[in-house]
Amino acid sequence: MNNIKKTFDNEFIKKTVYLESVDSTNTYAKKHSFNENTLIISEMQTNGRGRTGKTWVSKPGCGIYMSIVLFPSVKVTEIMKLTIVCGTAVCEALNEVCNIGAKIKWPNDIVADGKKICGILTECICSGECVEKAICGIGINVNTKEFPEEIQNVASSLYRLTGNEFDRSIIIGEIIETFARHYTDLISGDKSGKIIRDYKNLCVNIGRKVITTGNPQISGTAVDIAPDGELIIKTADGKEVAVNSGEVSVRGEGYI
Ligand code: BTN
16 A cells, blocks of 8 residues: 655645545645645545435545645636636646546546546535635545445446555645646636536536436537536526536436
């Protein structure tokens, strides 16, 4: 089992907090007061959390469980942009290190070979309309050999895809680098078109049939990503509807 107990401090990450075990790196980041751009990594989580109240399986040694604490000075309504940036950065980093042709299932599941290998949970603490603190939580199935039966058909790992074990610290280092680049673009405010274009090029849903969760369900073809990260779905009657990740998930045929 390779070790991730090292510091990732650089120009962007001001401090790395390494934990042997924690309930959830996101919960830990929310509860404690950290400076901007702190990275929290844990070897395992006892209560790893996913989107929509799901559990994130977080066994020791075989995965990456990390959260980045950010003070992004964006409005609450713009928080999806952070999700977009994080998904793009992680997907690019995984392709760079592992060459797996990963894509993004909107809003930010990283998928390869039709299965999910990484999930991202973006949470924020707000003051009025402004985001005071945002937490990007990233969970990656790296050297996982087997999955619980109930998620076997939808989950995979870098090991299962390639037959190789990966050094988790190399992947974390690459994510930090790509994330810093895209996040700086987001904060500088003048490259929002590029961020959306990069994301759209990786988004596996575009041009495919999708159906949303929630009530009412919207079904149609995913045709575009809106400037603030919403998925645009063209319904059978030709209308274009924008859906927000805070409200819905999408499914196509099978998991994607
Ligand atoms: C999802 O796809 O549902 C999101 C999964 C996010 C999991 C990561 S692991 C690190 C961080 N801490 C958590 O409790 N969740 C996120």
